Amino acid sequence: MIRVVILGFGNVGQHLHKVxxxxxxxxxxxxxxxxxxxASLNNTETTFTSKITDIDKTADVYIIAxxxxxxxxxxxxxxxxxxxxxxxxxxxxxxxxxxxxxxGVFYPLQTFSKETEVDFKIIPICIEAEEGNDLKLxxxxxxxxxxxxxxxxxxERAQIHLAAVFVNNFVNxxxxxxxxxxxxxxxxxxxxxxxxxxxxxxxxTLSPSKSQTGPAKRGDTATIEKHKSMIKHKLQEEVxxxxxxxxxxxx
Amino acid sequence: MIRVVILGFGNVGQHLHKVxxxxxxxxxxxxxxxxxxxASLNNTETTFTSKITDIDKTADVYIIAxxxxxxxxxxxxxxxxxxxxxxxxxxxxxxxxxxxxxxGVFYPLQTFSKETEVDFKIIPICIEAEEGNDLKLxxxxxxxxxxxxxxxxxxERAQIHLAAVFVNNFVNxxxxxxxxxxxxxxxxxxxxxxxxxxxxxxxxTLSPSKSQTGPAKRGDTATIEKHKSMIKHKLQEEVxxxxxxxxxxxx
Numbered sequence: 413m414i415r416v417v418i419l420g421f422g423n424v425g426q427h428l429h430k431v432x433x434x435x436x437x438x439x440x441x442x443x444x445x446x447x448x449x450x451a452s453l454n455n456t457e458t459t460f461t462s463k464i465t466d467i468d469k470t471a472d473v474y475i476i477a478x479x480x481x482x483x484x485x486x487x488x489x490x491x492x493x494x495x496x497x498x499x500x501x502x503x504x505x506x507x508x509x510x511x512x513x514x515x516g517v518f519y520p521l522q523t524f525s526k527e528t529e530v531d532f533k534i535i536p537i538c539i540e541a542e543e544g545n546d547l548k549l550x551x552x553x554x555x556x557x558x559x560x561x562x563x564x565x566x567x568e569r570a571q572i573h574l575a576a577v578f579v580n581n582f583v584n585x586x587x588x589x590x591x592x593x594x595x596x597x598x599x600x601x602x603x604x605x606x607x608x609x610x611x612x613x614x615x616x617t618l619s620p621s622k623s624q625t626g627p628a629k630r631g632d633t634a635t636i637e638k639h640k641s642m643i644k645h646k647l648q649e650e651v652x653x654x655x656x657x658x659x660x661x662x663x
Numbered sequence: 664m665i666r667v668v669i670l671g672f673g674n675v676g677q678h679l680h681k682v683x684x685x686x687x688x689x690x691x692x693x694x695x696x697x698x699x700x701x702a703s704l705n706n707t708e709t710t711f712t713s714k715i716t717d718i719d720k721t722a723d724v725y726i727i728a729x730x731x732x733x734x735x736x737x738x739x740x741x742x743x744x745x746x747x748x749x750x751x752x753x754x755x756x757x758x759x760x761x762x763x764x765x766x767g768v769f770y771p772l773q774t775f776s777k778e779t780e781v782d783f784k785i786i787p788i789c790i791e792a793e794e795g796n797d798l799k800l801x802x803x804x805x806x807x808x809x810x811x812x813x814x815x816x817x818x819e820r821a822q823i824h825l826a827a828v829f830v831n832n833f834v835n836x837x838x839x840x841x842x843x844x845x846x847x848x849x850x851x852x853x854x855x856x857x858x859x860x861x862x863x864x865x866x867x868t869l870s871p872s873k874s875q876t877g878p879a880k881r882g883d884t885a886t887i888e889k890h891k892s893m894i895k896h897k898l899q900e901e902v903x904x905x906x907x908x909x910x911x912x913x914x
Contacts, residue, residue, distance in 0.1 A: 481883065503878070503886050521854060523861055523876060527869060530861070536854045562854070571848045572855075574890050575841035579855050580862045581877035582906040583834050588871035589909065590826035597822045603772060603787045603813070604823075604830050605867060610774055610781070611831045612863030616856060618778060620839035625774060626832030627754070632732065635754050639825050647909045654901040655833040658840065661898055 414438050414553050417471040419486070421445035423524040424500050425477035431532045433458070437556045442468040464489055472549060473498060475518055476509075484508045496546050502573035505566040506540050516541035518550055519569060520558075523580050532557040538564035538572065589648055596644070621662075628659035665689050665804050668722040670737070672696035674775040675751050676728035682783045684709070688807045693719040715740055723800060724749060726769055727760075735759045747797050753824035756817040757791050767792035769801055770820060771809075774831050783808040789815035789823065840899055847895070872913075879910035 416432055418425050421443055432438040433455055440458045444467055461467065467474075469492060476499040478486055483499050487510040490497065497509050498516035509515040517540040522530060537554035539561060541547040547563070554561035564572065587608065591601040614623045627635040636656060643649045667683055669676050672694055683689040684706055691709045695718055712718065718725075720743060727750040729737055734750050738761040741748065748760055749767035760766040768791040773781060788805035790812060792798040798814070805812035815823065838859065842852040865874045878886040887907060894900045 479881075480886070503889075522858055523865070525865065525869065525874070528861075528865060534857050536857065538854075568848055568850060570889070570893065571844060572850060574893055575844040575850075575855060576858055577877055577890065578837045578841040578844070578903075579859050581875065581879060581910065582837050582902075583859075583862050584866070584871055584874050585906050585910050586829045586833050586837070587866050588875070588913075590829040591871055593822060593826040593829070597819055599819060599823060599826075603789075604826060606785050606787065607773055607827055608830050608834075608863050608866055610779075611834050612859050614774070614776065614779060615835070615838050615859055618776065620835055620842055623776070623835050624832065624839070626828055628832060628836075630730075635731070638754075638821070639828065642821065642825055647905070647912055650905040651833075651902075651909055652829075654898070654905045655836050658898045658902055659832065659836050662839075 414473065414549065414556070415471045416440050416553075417442045417444065417468050417474045419444045419467070419474055419476045420478035421447070422477060422479075423526060424520070425475075426526070427524050427530055427532075428475060428477060428500070428520075429458070431557050435556045438553065441471050465491060467492070469495075472496065473516075473518075473553065474513075475500060480504050484510075487513065496541070496549065498541070498550065502538075502569060502576060505570070506542070507566070514541070514543055514546055516546050516550055517564075517566070517569065518554065519564070521572065521576065533559050536560040536562055538562055538569055540564060540566060540569070586651075589651060592645075593643075593648070624659065626659075628656040629663075631660070631663070665724065665800065665807070666722045667691050667804070668693045668695065668719050668725045670695045670718070670725055670727045671729035672698070673728060673730075674777060675771070676726075677777070678775050678781055678783075679726060679728060679751070679771075680709070682808050686807045689804065692722050716742060718743070720746075723747065724767075724769075724804065725764075726751060731755050735761075738764065747792070747800065749792070749801065753789075753820060753827060756821070757793070758817070765792070765794055765797055767797050767801055768815075768817070768820065769805065770815070772823065772827065784810050787811040787813055789813055789820055791815060791817060791820070837902075840902060843896075844894075844899070875910065877910075879907040880914075882911070882914070 418429050432440050442459045444461050474497045480501050480503050495513050497513040498518040502519050506515050506517050519538040521536045535558050537558045539550040551561055594601050669680050683691050693710045695712050725748045731752050731754050746764050748764040749769040753770050757766050757768050770789040772787045786809050788809045790801040802812050845852050
């Protein structure tokens with residue numbers, strides 16, 4: 413049985429609490445959140461605290477799920493000593509955690525929102541730890557919820573996080589721009605949803621290189637010029653140009 | 664029974680042939696392709712020709728599925744008169760079709776590849792025609808394979824096609840860039856696939872505006888600067904900058 417305390421109860425904290433609660437090998441002793449209104453735990457095995465001084469000192473691992481820029485200050489305030497403290501962030505190095513603790517990382521490579529259920533079994537868990545035994549424990553913890561647990565250094569994780577920004581935040585911004593483009597003519601964004609699904613689905617079995625089609629790929633300058641003339645907003649134009657150039661240069 | 668001739672047998676032509684062949688209300692009389700090696704029809708109700716002079720003259724509708732830039736020249740060569748001739752392209756206006764015919768458009772808003780099965784039921788079919796009766800026939804034809812048939816003018820379709828480039832070609836290019844970024848450190852693109860799926864899935868129920876997260880959204884300039892310093896290639900940097908700016912400006 414791995415005893416866990418979850419520190420922070422936003423999207424990641426809540427999803428982790430839920431999946432660990434449903435996992436036989438894990439006992440979530442406690443959830444900490446400075447925001448008491450979030451304390452809707454719905455179970456008796458886990459206590460809740462909003463006081464940093466009341467954090468349970470008997471856990472095997474403390475999992476921090478708070479905003480990136482708060483990790484450093486928060487871990488410096490923890491009244492724990494030489495405990496395994498891990499954060500869950502893609503963008504933050506392991507050494508942001510106070511060196512009074514045994515440091516580690518438990519990064520589920522996924523986007524979480526309150527509205528959506530997630531299947532942890534398919535989410536890669538990227539783990540890192542200073543000590544060998546801690547890495548073993550994190551691997552065991554990861555395997556209790558996911559089929560894919562990988563050892564990833566802070567350097568590698570920074571690279572993964574950069575790549576993740578492209579396929580998550582930037583892809584979503586492209587969805588947003590296309591919604592704007594349709595709205596301008598009173599057209600419904602719903603029309604594009606099957607195309608959005610299929611584009612993402614294709615990549616499961618076909619490489620991005622093999623999947624590519626469209627005007628930039630086939631060097632159709634007439635269509636590219638027509639598109640540029642249709643775009644009304646400078647920022648949209650910059651996005652159009654930079655991605656068109658990126659596709660063209662691959663040839 | 665709607666009698667159809669399909670002109671062109673690439674990805675779109677083949678998928679249309681397959682779905683119409685499986686549809687009781689439609690009879691595919693003939694498939695034309697200048698490339699005879701493509702003639703693997705596997706059914707007896709449809710003949711094949713590679714000669715433009717042998718195209719069957721008794722169909723209710725002729726569906727052109729050839730490259731965009733060939734539509735104009737090709738339809739001028741057709742030895743048909745006053746027939747309903749439609750193309751299947753998002754990026755081409757209806758009047759690219761020779762005016763010797765009754766012109767129309769039958770545009771399935773989806774990306775097609777040989778490797779992937781598609782479910783036409785959920786694909787929006789955008790139709791347009793010069794004459795009311797032809798529009799009715801295209802609507803009937805569309806409804807025989809899809810639950811979503813919409814009247815879309817050439818102007819609107821151009822706008823949809825522009826938006827489609829953003830969510831299909833450009834999204835795929837972002838997948839490609841992120842694959843490049845991972846490869847640089849010997850990391851496996853497979854790691855990102857659950858995130859890619861979830862990003863596309865989220866948009867089904869949540870608006871792009873509500874789905875957005877990440878450094879640009881939360882104004883995390885430290886991470887943005889770190890990312891910029893990690894990017895080695897000028898084109899990737901331009902893509903990073905233009906999309907970051909586009910997210911930032913929404914605030």
